[in-house]
Amino acid sequence: MPAGYTATIAERNSFGCSVELVLETPRGFEASPGQFVHVLCGGDGRILRRPFSVSVSHNGGLALLVRPVGEGSRWLCSREVGEELDFLGPLGRGFNINETRENVLIAGGAGIAPLRFLAMEMRKRGLRTLLCWGMDGGEDFGRLPDIIAEESGLYVSTRDGKRGFRGSVLELLDALEVDRNAAFYACGPREMLADLVRGLGDGELERTQVSVEERMACGVGACRGCAVPSARPGAPYLTACREGPVFFAHELDWERM
Numbered sequence: 001m002p003a004g005y006t007a008t009i010a011e012r013n014s015f016g017c018s019v020e021l022v023l024e025t026p027r028g029f030e031a032s033p034g035q036f037v038h039v040l041c042g043g044d045g046r047i048l049r050r051p052f053s054v055s056v057s058h059n060g061g062l063a064l065l066v067r068p069v070g071e072g073s074r075w076l077c078s079r080e081v082g083e084e085l086d087f088l089g090p091l092g093r094g095f096n097i098n099e100t101r102e103n104v105l106i107a108g109g110a111g112i113a114p115l116r117f118l119a120m121e122m123r124k125r126g127l128r129t130l131l132c133w134g135m136d137g138g139e140d141f142g143r144l145p146d147i148i149a150e151e152s153g154l155y156v157s158t159r160d161g162k163r164g165f166r167g168s169v170l171e172l173l174d175a176l177e178v179d180r181n182a183a184f185y186a187c188g189p190r191e192m193l194a195d196l197v198r199g200l201g202d203g204e205l206e207r208t209q210v211s212v213e214e215r216m217a218c219g220v221g222a223c224r225g226c227a228v229p230s231a232r233p234g235a236p237y238l239t240a241c242r243e244g245p246v247f248f249a250h251e252l253d254w255e256r257m
């Protein structure tokens with residue numbers, strides 16, 4: 001069983017319509033980039049926990065970046081400093097860091113949460129790292145892009161062209177002419193991941209990791225509600241919560257995704 005924790009919210013920051021909650025890291029809690037926590041989002045019949053990637057704040061503290069899309073995430077966004085959160089974790093398989101190649105990190109929307117953590121870890125190890133973040137509008141995440149740009153170096157793209165490169169994050173990658181021998185790490189909407197994978201050759205698939213954001217129930221591999229189509233022989237489906245959420249691109253069957 002994963003460990004359960006109660007943590008106090010030490011800081012709350014609004015970034016556009018998203019909210020960063022910085023938690024007092026509970027004793028014994030240690031996560032690697034790409035892992036997630038399963039958070040109890042209030043009562044009112046919401047008995048199923050909601051998954052959120054472990055991220056980090058500007059001072060390295062345990063943080064969650066929450067985009068309000070439904071009842072649970074809206075409840076989380078309305079929490080205040082001093083309140084407590086109940087969560088399980090860290091859960092799932094995180095990113096496998098390639099120490100020999102250039103590392104190219106590709107985030108879409110709230111997919112920046114685990115990649116910010118990953119970029120910080122790579123920088124700590126002195127690895128060559130390029131972080132790219134695509135969002136719809138220039139105001140979507142307030143001043144968060146400026147904060148991340150200071151800690152890691154960041155290329156931003158926006159669909160409305162109000163910040164950084166105008167276009168998608170994949171068009172930004174083309175414009176940057178990134179090294180095709182790099183290792184790639186991506187987290188974002190499923191269409192973005194599928195477009196990325198479609199553009200990759202065989203050799204590149206094996207050095208590309210994607211974090212998939214499936215809907216989850218138990219979060220620990222018991223209900224199979226988060227199954228994703230597998231390309232592994234003998235395993236038609238893999239659980240995003242336990243065998244993922246991070247997969248190498250060649251482990252998934254993208255035709256059936």
Ligand SMILES: Cc1cc2nc3c(=O)[nH]c(=O)nc-3n(C[C@H](O)[C@H](O)[C@H](O)COP(=O)(O)OP(=O)(O)OC[C@H]3O[C@@H](n4cnc5c(N)ncnc54)[C@H](O)[C@@H]3O)c2cc1C
Pocket residue numbers: 036050051052053054064065066067068069070071072073074110113114212213214215216245
């Ligand atoms: C491993 C993992 C890590 C995640 N990390 C983050 C994060 O760091 N920040 C963040 O803001 N969100 C993250 N998500 C997505 C987040 O879990 C969902 O937005 C949340 O569970 C929605 O719950 P809700 O009650 O607000 O919405 P619901 O009322 O349950 O749904 C509202 C809408 O959101 C869609 N939705 C619900 N769950 C998901 C999901 N898991 N993925 C995509 N769409 C969903 C529904 O289809 C519906 O359209 C992550 C998801 C996973 C699986």
Ligand code: FES
Pocket residue numbers: 215216217218219220221222223224225226227239240241242
């Ligand atoms: S959410 Fe239950 S198996 Fe993944």
